Amino acid sequence: MSEPDTDRPAAPDAATADRPVRTLADLARIAGVSTGTVSRALAGKSVVKGDTRKKIEALAQQHGFRLNQVASNLRRQRTGVIGIAIPLGHDRRQQVSDAFFMTLLGYLADALTEKGYDLMLRRVIPDRDEDWLDRFIGSGMVDGVLVIGQSDQFARIEEVAGRYRPMVVWGNHQEGQRHCVVGSDNRLGGKQAAERLIAQGARRLAFLGDPTATEFAARYTGAKSVADAHDVPMITLPTHLAPDRMAKEVASHMDQHAGAIDGIFAATDILAMVCLAELAGRQIAVPDDIRVVGFDDLPLAEQTAPPLTTVRQDIRAGAFGMVDLLLRRLAGEETESLVMQPELVVRQSA
Amino acid sequence: MSEPDTDRPAAPDAATADRPVRTLADLARIAGVSTGTVSRALAGKSVVKGDTRKKIEALAQQHGFRLNQVASNLRRQRTGVIGIAIPLGHDRRQQVSDAFFMTLLGYLADALTEKGYDLMLRRVIPDRDEDWLDRFIGSGMVDGVLVIGQSDQFARIEEVAGRYRPMVVWGNHQEGQRHCVVGSDNRLGGKQAAERLIAQGARRLAFLGDPTATEFAARYTGAKSVADAHDVPMITLPTHLAPDRMAKEVASHMDQHAGAIDGIFAATDILAMVCLAELAGRQIAVPDDIRVVGFDDLPLAEQTAPPLTTVRQDIRAGAFGMVDLLLRRLAGEETESLVMQPELVVRQSA
C-alpha cells in the first residue's frame, strides 16, 4: 500500500496541525478544558471567565473550528432556518422562474437574512405529493414556514393552519379564513384597473389571464363588478403562466379579438408586456386603439414601451410583512392577516 | 429554566390518539418492535419482513409520523441539502432581487429538486464577513455548495477550492484557475456584441456597465479588442447594478454622451432596457441613431421596444450544468469547468 491519496489540509502549523480540530471535544482537549466550557465560551455566555474565553476563541480561530450546526440544532430543537415552499399547482409547467415570485423571494431573502435566519427553499408539486406541507413542517429542519402562493391548495393550507402556528402565506385573503396570509386586496386592484380603463374611454374590455388561480380570480371579480356597474362588457382571455405557452396564447387571443376590444386588463405585468409586444407587432396603437393596464408594478413596468400603467403591489413591504408576522407567531403571538392596499400607477399605456 | 420536558407519562394507552407519535421510539412501542426495525422498515431496507414493514408503514401513516431529518442528518453525516451562496460584494446595494441571478436560481431550484435535493439559500456580504464561505461549508448543514457569482471574491473562492471539493461556482473562467466554474465565455460574447454594432454601421462605441466586476470586465475586454481591431473608439460608461442608482446613472450618461455615440454595448439586458427607455424618452431612434446590444437574453429581451439584440447565455443549461457537476464532485469525481458559448441573438435594436 502506498501513500493514501487523501488531500489533507495543508498544515499551517506543524506543531498543532496533526489532526484536524473538528469537534468541541477536540477543541476541549487541546484547550485543556471540558466540552461544556468550550460550548459556553463559543456561545458567548457571560459566565465564562474572560481569559478562558479568549484562549478558547484563539484556539478555535487558529484551527478553523466551526460548530456543527446539525448537532447543535438537534440538541436545541431549533434550526435558525425558515422554510419557503413554492407550490406549483394550478399550472404544472410554471417553474420557479416566475418573475413575481422570484422578486418576492429576493425580498424575503433580504428580510430573513436581516433577522439572522437562513432560508430553505422547496419547490413542491402538490398533485404529485399530497403530503407536501406536512412533510416540510415535520422534517424538523425548519423553525417556520412561508408559503409563496396558495396555488390550488387553499383547503390543505387551511387544514394545516389549524394545528401548526408558525406559518404565513402569500396570497389572497378570504372571508373567515384561518391561515395567516399577506397579500394585496386583489378585488380592489381589479376595480382600480377597470375604472382606469373605462375612464380613459374603453368600452369593450378584456381580462387577460388565468381566472382559475385564486388571486387572479379576485382581480377578475373586482374588474367585472366595475364593468357591470358601467354597463361595459368584459370578455375573458384565458392564458397559462408558463412563459412558452403564454406567448402563443396571447398572440392567438390578439389575432382573434384585438379588433373587438379597446381595453385590456392583464392579470400580471409580464402578461401585459407580452401583450404590448404583440400589439406593437400588429401596429395597434397603445393607448389610442387599445388601453392596457397590468398588475404588480414589477421594476420593469417602467421600462416598457409605452411605460405600463399598472396596479402596484408593494412586494418589498409584503415580504417584510410576512417575515415580521412569522417571527411574531414563532414568539407565540396571535397575528392577523395583512391585506395591503394596491395602488394604481398611471404611466402611458392607459 | 428547565430542560424541555414535554412527554410526561400521560394517560396509559387509552386509545391510540392521545399522545402524538413523534419519534421512532414512540412508533416502535406501539408497533411492538425495536427502533432499529422501525428505522429499517421506513428506510425500505429489504431485510425487514414484509408483514412487519406493512404494519409499521400503516401505523406511521395513521399517526402522521415523520422522521426527524435533523437527527437523521446528524447520524448519517449527510443532509440532502445544497447550499447556495450569493455574495453581494462589488456593489453592496445590489440585493438578491437581481434579475439574472434570480432566473439562475429558479433553474437551480428546478434542477436540484429533480435530483432530490433541497436548497439552502444564503445571501452574504463578504466585506462584512470575511469568513462567509468557510462558515457556510463548515456548518454541516449542507452537502455541497453552489456559489452564484464571483463578485470580488475570486481569491477567497480559489483558496477554499484547494481544500473543499463539492463546490461549483457561476462566473467567469480564468486561465489556470482551480475552482470549478460554469459560465459563458464572456470575452467571446463581448466580441460578438462589438462585431454586430460595427457591422451595423456604428463607429463611436460605448460600453455601459460596471467594469470592475470580473464577468463584466471580460465582456468589456472582448468588445474592446474588436473595436481596436477596427480602429473604432469605445468609451466606458460606468454604472452600478442597484436598480435605483442604475436608472439615474444611465440617464446622466445619456445626457452627456448620447450625441457623441452611435452604438452601445450594455453589460446586461436590464441595463440595455433602461437605456432603451432613456433613449426613447429623448426621441433618439434605435437602431437608426444608436444601436444597442445587451447581454443575457432574459425572457423579457423579446418584449422590449424595439426587441433587443443581445448575447444569449443559456441560463437553464448553465444551472443544470452546475448541478450535474456538483453531484459528480460529491460522488468523488474530478470535473472540469464548463464554459458555454454565448450566441448573438439578432432582433431589432442593432
Added chain:
DNA sequence: ATGAAAGCGCTAACAG
C-alpha cells in the same frame, strides 16, 4: 429478521 447498544456532535441542568 430482529433487538441491543453505541454513538453522530452539541447543549444545558446540576453539582460542585
Added chain:
DNA sequence: CTGTTAGCGCTTTCAT
C-alpha cells in the same frame, strides 16, 4: 466559574 452527565432522535453495527 467549570466539569460531569444525560440526552436531542436517528442509524448501524454486532449479536442472536
